[in-house]
Amino acid sequence: MSSTLAFEDAVYLLDADHKMAQKQFLDYQGLCDDGAPPGARQQLALKICQDLSVHTQIEEEIFYPAVQQAIQDDALMEEALSEHAEAKEAIARIRAMEPTDAGYDDTVIQLGMAIMDHVMQEREQMFLKARYSTADLRGMVPELYARKKELQTGQPAPAPAGKKEMAS
Numbered sequence: 001m002s003s004t005l006a007f008e009d010a011v012y013l014l015d016a017d018h019k020m021a022q023k024q025f026l027d028y029q030g031l032c033d034d035g036a037p038p039g040a041r042q043q044l045a046l047k048i049c050q051d052l053s054v055h056t057q058i059e060e061e062i063f064y065p066a067v068q069q070a071i072q073d074d075a076l077m078e079e080a081l082s083e084h085a086e087a088k089e090a091i092a093r094i095r096a097m098e099p100t101d102a103g104y105d106d107t108v109i110q111l112g113m114a115i116m117d118h119v120m121q122e123r124e125q126m127f128l129k130a131r132y133s134t135a136d137l138r139g140m141v142p143e144l145y146a147r148k149k150e151l152q153t154g155q156p157a158p159a160p161a162g163k164k165e166m167a168s
């Protein structure tokens with residue numbers, strides 16, 4: 001279902017991205033195991049990079065600041081942001097490489113392992129703390145969803161339904 005209604009709260013929306021990333025990295029490993037041609041490996045690697053860039057951006061713009069406001073945990077936020085910074089470096093390296101370059105597959109697979117570690121950290125710490133905090137996880141869904149679509153398509157998304165005329 002491609003609507004905000006598919007996601008009960010922000011954690012569900014973000015964890016759906018995590019599950020998709022995990023599947024994509026497994027698929028990438030499968031391509032390597034099958035000796036898939038460079039073009040096929042690069043196509044998937046660049047899709048992974050794009051999806052992860054969108055995911056980290058909506059977390060940094062919307063989810064992390066809202067959670068930080070509620071839980072006030074500087075160390076947890078700094079750790080998450082430094083893991084994002086490392087992922088962005090790996091993404092930049094992958095984008096700059098050719099799939100025939102030595103180390104291309106290893107760079108993608110190492111990114112996958114780093115991302116899965118980061119996902120575990122988010123699930124076991126940040127998401128749990130967010131769920132037990134005052135952060136409005138349900139209220140964040142339309143904004144996360146709209147920003148994700150906007151970043152994916154390069155087009156501004158229409159304002160989330162029901163949000164526009166609420167103020168007056």
Ligand SMILES: [Fe+2]
Pocket residue numbers: 056059080084118122
């Ligand atoms: Fe993250």
Ligand SMILES: [Fe+2]
Pocket residue numbers: 014018055059119122
């Ligand atoms: Fe995440």
